[in-house]
Amino acid sequence: MLTLPEAARTPCRLPVLPDNPTQADLDAAYLARGEAVAVCDGRRDLAVQSFDAQTRALQPPPRRSIWRFITGG
């Protein structure tokens, strides 16, 4: 059974301005939102890669070849 990483399940969070914001708060919010987008995209990518790995793992094994069937190997 494949396990989905916890990071891929973690929802994205948007940083917001505090009450009575200052210029520094605005800068920080801008930077924190950039960080949130980048991390969130990383989580999305992780979820996609996990899904792809799971899809590959669930594919049925290759069928027995006709030669093996004839020879009984």
Added chain:
Amino acid sequence: MIALAKRLPWRLIGYVLAAVLALAALNHFAGYVPFTPQWQAKRAEAKADRLEAQVSTLEREATGNAEIATATETFHTREIIIREGTAEAIAQARNAPDADAPLTDERASRLRSADFRLCSEFAGLCADADAAGSRPDAVPPAGPAG
């Protein structure tokens, strides 16, 4: 050629072929008779096939888990780099000369209003924008961010 065909022991060849066919049929049907060697061989073969399929499944799962582990490690490495860079940039912003200058009420209100629309459209995306101090994702008001 015709003379050679006439010299072949066709009757004997027929008997041999018939015997081979009879043995093959007997061998085949013996597989359905319990406790015969053929039956046991058939069961062993089926068991080997099942085990082979299980091993194949486990191998594919192990490969998939290894791929996921690699992807997770890559993500965490990138996350650390991103967070460190952001923390450094925020610290610089906090130390800027105009860092403590408050935003105008109109500007702050406009930004808060936009946040409110965004946060009410996507439930759970933001912390409660109205409850001061209870927002884990609110940008800390002062001091270098960690």
